[in-house]
Amino acid sequence: MKLYRKEGNILQILSFSNETVEKGDYLLVEDADAGKALIAQVIDVQFANVPGVLEELLRSLPDGGELIQGEDYDPLEIAPHITYIQDASLLICKIRATVENETLTPSSSWLPSRSQSTIRKLSVPMLLKLAKVDGKLPIVLGGTKDSSLLTIDASGLDGRLNIITGKKETGKSHLSKLLMLNLIGYKATVVVFDLNGEYISLGMTGDGKRNAHHDKVHVLTPSQNFKVSLKQLNLHVLLGILIHALHLPGTSAREFRRIWQSLKERDMLNLHELGEAIRNWQCNQHVRDALFSRYHALVNSGFFTDESGSMLLEECLFRAKENGGAIIVNLRNTSAIDRQLVVEYVLGKLVDLLTSWKLKVAFLFAEEAHLYLRETYWDDIVTRMRHFGIFTTFITNQPDTIKENIYRQADNIFLFNFTNEHDLDVVSRAARVDAETVRSIARDLPPHHCLTLGKVVRDFPMVVKVKALDVKTMGETRLFFKDAD
Amino acid sequence: MKIGETDTGMLIAVRGATVWKQQRHYRYMRLGPFIFHTTDENKRELYTALQTAYFNVAHEHAFTGMLNLMQMPMRIANLLERWLQAALTKTLTDSLVLFDGSLTAGTPDAPTQQMKQLLATARNRDNAVLAFSKMTNLRTNGYLITDALPPHKPPCMLETDGLKQRPPMMLLGEVYVARLTSGSCAFRLDIDREIPPSERVEAVERLLGNDLLSQSYPETLRLAHILCTFTANEVIAMQRFITRQHHVKIVNRPDMHRLLFGPFGRGDVNA
Numbered sequence: 001m002k003l004y005r006k007e008g009n010i011l012q013i014l015s016f017s018n019e020t021v022e023k024g025d026y027l028l029v030e031d032a033d034a035g036k037a038l039i040a041q042v043i044d045v046q047f048a049n050v051p052g053v054l055e056e057l058l059r060s061l062p063d064g065g066e067l068i069q070g071e072d073y074d075p076l077e078i079a080p081h082i083t084y085i086q087d088a089s090l091l092i093c094k095i096r097a098t099v100e101n102e103t104l105t106p107s108s109s110w111l112p113s114r115s116q117s118t119i120r121k122l123s124v125p126m127l128l129k130l131a132k133v134d135g136k137l138p139i140v141l142g143g144t145k146d147s148s149l150l151t152i153d154a155s156g157l158d159g160r161l162n163i164i165t166g167k168k169e170t171g172k173s174h175l176s177k178l179l180m181l182n183l184i185g186y187k188a189t190v191v192v193f194d195l196n197g198e199y200i201s202l203g204m205t206g207d208g209k210r211n212a213h214h215d216k217v218h219v220l221t222p223s224q225n226f227k228v229s230l231k232q233l234n235l236h237v238l239l240g241i242l243i244h245a246l247h248l249p250g251t252s253a254r255e256f257r258r259i260w261q262s263l264k265e266r267d268m269l270n271l272h273e274l275g276e277a278i279r280n281w282q283c284n285q286h287v288r289d290a291l292f293s294r295y296h297a298l299v300n301s302g303f304f305t306d307e308s309g310s311m312l313l314e315e316c317l318f319r320a321k322e323n324g325g326a327i328i329v330n331l332r333n334t335s336a337i338d339r340q341l342v343v344e345y346v347l348g349k350l351v352d353l354l355t356s357w358k359l360k361v362a363f364l365f366a367e368e369a370h371l372y373l374r375e376t377y378w379d380d381i382v383t384r385m386r387h388f389g390i391f392t393t394f395i396t397n398q399p400d401t402i403k404e405n406i407y408r409q410a411d412n413i414f415l416f417n418f419t420n421e422h423d424l425d426v427v428s429r430a431a432r433v434d435a436e437t438v439r440s441i442a443r444d445l446p447p448h449h450c451l452t453l454g455k456v457v458r459d460f461p462m463v464v465k466v467k468a469l470d471v472k473t474m475g476e477t478r479l480f481f482k483d484a485d
Numbered sequence: 486m487k488i489g490e491t492d493t494g495m496l497i498a499v500r501g502a503t504v505w506k507q508q509r510h511y512r513y514m515r516l517g518p519f520i521f522h523t524t525d526e527n528k529r530e531l532y533t534a535l536q537t538a539y540f541n542v543a544h545e546h547a548f549t550g551m552l553n554l555m556q557m558p559m560r561i562a563n564l565l566e567r568w569l570q571a572a573l574t575k576t577l578t579d580s581l582v583l584f585d586g587s588l589t590a591g592t593p594d595a596p597t598q599q600m601k602q603l604l605a606t607a608r609n610r611d612n613a614v615l616a617f618s619k620m621t622n623l624r625t626n627g628y629l630i631t632d633a634l635p636p637h638k639p640p641c642m643l644e645t646d647g648l649k650q651r652p653p654m655m656l657l658g659e660v661y662v663a664r665l666t667s668g669s670c671a672f673r674l675d676i677d678r679e680i681p682p683s684e685r686v687e688a689v690e691r692l693l694g695n696d697l698l699s700q701s702y703p704e705t706l707r708l709a710h711i712l713c714t715f716t717a718n719e720v721i722a723m724q725r726f727i728t729r730q731h732h733v734k735i736v737n738r739p740d741m742h743r744l745l746f747g748p749f750g751r752g753d754v755n756a
Contacts, residue, residue: 052716059711068708070504070513078518081722 001119003029004090009108010436011040013091013119014048016084021045021091022145024441024451024463026122028099031112036100038112039122039130040093041461043440048088056086094437096460097131104130106459124148124462131458139182141175141452142467150464154186156456157363161382161409162393163402165427166416171448173198175414175466176365176395180326183363184216187324189317191350192365193343193372197332201472208472216325218316222334222342223302226312230269230304235260237348242294244377245340252290255283259291270306271299301338303345313349317359331372339372347377347390354388361389369394370401378402382409399426412454417445437461486715487558488723490738494524494554498723499562501569502712504705506696511705515712516569518723523557532560539568540599550593563594567603574607574614581692582607583706584616588658588675600657604677613680613688616658617706618673623648623660630662631671639701640665640693642674642686659685665693665701672701 001019005012011029015021023042030037047053060067072079095108124144128134128151135153144150157179164172177199180190192199203214220226230238235257242248242256259277263269268277278291298304316327329346331339353359364381366373373381381392382405394402400422407413407430415438418424424442428435433453441451441463453461489496500517523531529552536542552560566585573582590600607614623630625645634643643662650656658675659682676685697704715723727733742750 050718050721052718052720055714055716056718059714068511068513070515070712073514073516074518076518076520076726078719078723078726081726082719085718085722085725 001027001091003112003114003117003119006111009095011038011091011093011095013040013093015045015089015091017087017089018084021089021121023444024145024461026096026124026127026460027091027093027119028122029112029117029119031117033113033116034110036098036110036112038095038108039097039099039104039127039460040095041437042091043094043437044092046090046092048090050085050088053086056082092440094434099130102130121146124150127460127462131460133456133458133460137186139179140467141178141450142464144462144464150452150457150462152452152456154183154188156412156454157183157391157393158361159386159391160411160455161386161391161406162412162414162454163407163410163430164393164395164414164416165399165402165418166397166442166445166450167418167420167423168397169447170416170445171450171466172395172397172414172416173367174448174469175416175450176367176393177202177471178466178469179393180363180365181213181469181471184213184320184324184326187322188363189320189324189359189361190326190363190365191317191346192326192328193331193346193367193369194328195331195339195367195371197330198367199326199328200330202326202328204472205470206472211471213326213471216320216323217328218319218325219328219330220312220316221330221332222338226329226342227303227305227307228313228345229306230271230274233345234348234352235264237345237352240348241298241341241344245337245344246294246297248294249290251284252287252294255281255287256291256294271304272306275299297337298341301341303338303342313346314353317350317353317362321359336371343372347385350390351385351388354390359389361391364390364392365395366392367395368398368401369396370398378406382406399423402426404429410454412452412456415442415445415451415453416449417447418442432459433461486562486720488520488715488720489727491522491524491733493526494522494528495557496727497521497523497558497561498715498720499558499565500713500715501562501565502709503569503573504708504712506705511708513708513712516565517713518715518719519565520723520727521557521561523554523561525554528552528554528557532557532564535561535564539564540571560594567595567599571599571603571606574603574610574612577607577610577612579611580613581688581695582612582614583692583703584614585706585709586616587618587621587660587673588614588616588656588677589654590657591652591654597653597655597657604657604679608677608679613684613691614658614677615688615692616675617663617702618675619702621673623673630660631673634662634664634671637664639667640689642689663689663701665689666698668700670700670702 002014004014021042023045025042027040027042028037029040097104098107123146125148135155137154138151139154141150141152164176166172183190194200200219203211203217205211239253243253259281263273263277275295278288278295281288319325320327329342350362396402410430413430413433415427424439428438445451449463449465451461451463486498487495488498498518498520500515502513502515504511504513521531532552570584589595590597604614621629621631625633630645641664645660648660657678659678661674662671663674664671676688692703
């Protein structure tokens, strides 16, 4: 390999057919005299602009478009040299860092010698060592192209905002399960908004047996094993549900607050009494109607109960706090309104527990969050809730459903294949990545391969084949022709 | 062509190609590249060795005239071309054989005896040799013969008469000006003059019926040209071969024209 050109932080390197370099690979451009080296990542592989190639191709096709047949007597065997030159490729590389005295700096301001520099592939383990991507809480994401393992540190997810995105069926949920199980393994508390019931069997192996995580995975299905009584509710949580999920106007909310306080003073907080109180409350008829319609929505959701049952969510959270655990909020078969209602409740409860320091931290995994998260929560999650200790991972196959400011503040992005330009444009707005890398590498990622960007890899984008998990998969698409084979 | 310079001389590469049409498909045989290192010291030895090896020329009858080092690429290329032509005339029968250039003999590159023998061999095997020249110096009334064609509808040929021969050069072909397709191009066409006139015309008719012609030029010749021309990519490959095989370091000599006259200096004319 030979250094050909440097423009800004882009290096162009001439490579030959016996040097197998692909997109995503890292190269070390060493200038021994300067005592420095550049670390550059290949973001595109092009044909080198070798003079005369066009003529070479044209003259091989003059016979009406067919390849002209003939014999070459080439006693000196020059043909392999011609092929060697013709197949030369130009590697477009992005400079990621400079190494000097085994220390990395993000600088690309110096110019290595074109004639004296040596260029070689930098293996992932070596890069990880240089970048000091290690730690005490390793999470093995999977294998890299050079058959080494990509291991990140769980602390790279701590206090961070993460996004997992990619086309359908590329392995997003699989990666989120992997991250989640590893976090549980390190005694973290994880809450999952499981839209399609994909995570409910995380405690089972592929053949249906209990796995090591079985006791740490708690599945809460609203209206079934997950119900709350009014007594367990804080007023502001319920008001949050009424205002944000059920769109109760401000005037009516004020009346509701009075009704609630009145019932609470009389220790009569139950659904029946709430209904009766609304019916008999001295207020404007429109307000009463508004309150009644919301009351019926609450009752019909089946999520609220008068039974003074267990406080399942808190119990699960406290158990998870001790030994780590995942609370899977199964939103499958839940209507859009009820989904919002449950999510409002869970988030409200989490904030309550975190602000009162009953919980230290919760890792929140939200699949297709736009389907249940209200507008204002997005900003809340990335700014306010982070300070409470809610660290969110968004998982989506529609990157444009996540707002631009979320991308800008994302600390880690796990990017699977996208071919759509629009999708790539959206993701490339993330602050921790350059658009060329995203566009060039993500487009060619095979299924289950993920481009990892951000703090977990110290801003050295790396492609990894996400390792397999021995858990029962529930995210498979239901097929009509499945049994046809 | 010259592909590089050394301290003592130059590196030359030559390649030849023959193209034939068979069952409506063109096929080719390409020989080379052959690479030579020629110096003032070895140029005669090299040239004589090639002549004696490939043309049955006795060492004492080999070329004794002046050999200019700068002309060696052309001289060696002509040897290869002549050898290919001789090989063709010895192997083909009842065919049209197209040469690039003329049938003028008596030059260092086209010795009269050799050319006569070549044409005789072709005739004996019922081949007709037609030679197309892209450039000619032959003039009539002060005009190049290729510019003096009367306005006839192509295909047409104009027979020339009374062209002066300058000894020792001699014309072994009957010289025509041929415009074989519409368009502005006309070529000097030499046809073996030992062939009867009617057969010469018939040979051109066979050419018109059997080969594609574009701008009055036969496709077979065009392909042969294209196939043996070195592209820049091939020159780089040959330079690489030499550096690896013979551990020669290629050095870019400063271009004096560029050096002295900057953007007004012409480029390397040998490149």
